Amino acid sequence: MFALLILVPLAGLILMNLPIGAALKRLAFPLALALTVAQSLLIACPAGVAWLGGGTLDHYFNFSLGIDGLSRVLLLSVGIVVFTTLLVGRAMLVGPRRQFNFVSLMLLAMIGMNGTVMLSDLFSLYVFIEITSVSSFILIALTRGRDSLEGAFKYIILSAVATIMMLASVAVLLMVAGGTSFEVIAAALKNSPHSLIARIGMGAFVCALFIKGGLVPFHGWLPAAYSAAPAPVSIFLAGIATKASGIYALVRLATYVFPQSPAVNNVLMLVGAASIIIGAVAAVSQSDIKRLLAYSSISQVGYIILALGCGSPLAVAGAIFHLFNHAIFKSLLFVSSAAVEQRTGTTDMAQLGGLGSRMPVTSATSAIAALSTAGIPPLAGFWSKLIIIVALWQAGFHAYAVIAIGMSVLTLAYLLVMHRKVFFGNVGEALAQTREASWGLLVPAVVLAAITIGLGVAMPYVVNTFILPISRIL
């Protein structure tokens, strides 16, 4: 019954939009919220996954869906981040119509992301990535401001290029391999006399995923889209959208489809290292919180790709752990940014300062997220970065390990500077009346901070029970 993760949000979306009265529309938000909680609980609990795996629904619809350890990590992230996004959207978006449209679009995006992580066919993967992308374009432009329309337009244009590359790749691979399932393509890449053409096709698909994931040198759209989008949409984009549609697919293809090849690994490591460096260096010079966090996202995603390119089971475990951690701490940082925006009306650091005394909870949760991002023990981000760096060192990639450590220090520097500018010092006259953020922002912030601390403290159990088994299976 894995199909439930696609069909239930779809049924909810259709029901909510039927012209049969306002009552259903009023129920949209609590129902969508309940859906994310149900998904998170079902996926976190092995009995829930076993229940989803039973039944005949998938067979009835002829759906080829499956959930393995990697899918579980992503589905759990989808549940948590969409839950957060819905709460922040409720608190920050103005007007019932806009809030209702937001909930509908989040359900559409959920369908796309849930489908993406449960499929094992390249063409199906493309179709569900497109669902997430189309929902994201509309979400970015939801407020119809000049900046948000510009951000959405940049994303559409680069996504269109990615779409063309994906379709061309699927066509080439279909010709060479005779099918588009991961299994068939993996066999063609290994054994076909035309494996060079298959590799070119696969390379085009990977480049498209670099665009979707916002990796260097295809990251041009990301800072504009993240910073111009409404606050809840920034959380959604940074927390899960680019991960489900770009990074997850890369991890899946690199581990299931590509034969282990030094050439592929080198490309992944180069792109990963370039993303880490360029993202971190660009973040240093930003004066807007959301733009800084956008560049920071590019840098942190670089760690995932660098580890993936390393290829050892420990490195892949680190990549998957960092994928989940980044979804949590980056969402938390954007929730903090949303809280500041809600109370002060700006995210320009030059106009902020001294908010720590006015917004103590936001300040504390933001500090937890910043320290986790920079890799400070005992928070979750420290362990995933440590695993990645140890794996790189063990595999003999000493230069990459040094880059990873050096850029972590830079990450700590720019995030502490951001925190100092926003929360430390004396509060200005204009901000003297600032109050703590509303409950809609505090609840997800506290939940995400608790996950960040909890994962860090329970790290040996989490890694041994969940993360290492996934990387060994891969």
Add this chain to the structure above:
Amino acid sequence: MISALDILLLAAMVAASVFTVMTARLLWSVLSLASTSAFLTMIMFKLNAPLAGVFELSVCAGLIPAIFISTIGLTQRLSPEALAQRRKDKLKRFFFLPVIIVLTGLVMSQVPLAVDFAMPAPAVGQDVQTVLWNSRTIDLLGQIVVLLAGAFGVAVLIKGSKND
């Protein structure tokens, strides 16, 4: 064996697609896009791929232009000045296109790619229902949701803007 009709159809398709991206009027662009799909449909039938042809005709030449036209109905006309400027500037954007095409052709002719593989057999003999309902049901559902998302976007961004 390539016949004169094949070349004619390919030329017509390319001409229609070039006109699609070069015309200044959205409505003409959509109609030209539908023509591109219609020519592609004929090519697909000639290549013995009727299933792909049926889909190209119904979705790309039918449904998608209908969505585009309904969207255009919600927009405003360009002012005569803006239209004149648009016509003046349109060729500039395509300045590098011939160069890119020639360079790509040169590079591709130098790459030693063996492209003598057998194409997978088209789905001849399988009716549309069998293929879609037995093999690619999830893709069918996915495409429907993509269209739904697009239509929802039109309603939210353009119709909503008019209401505001």
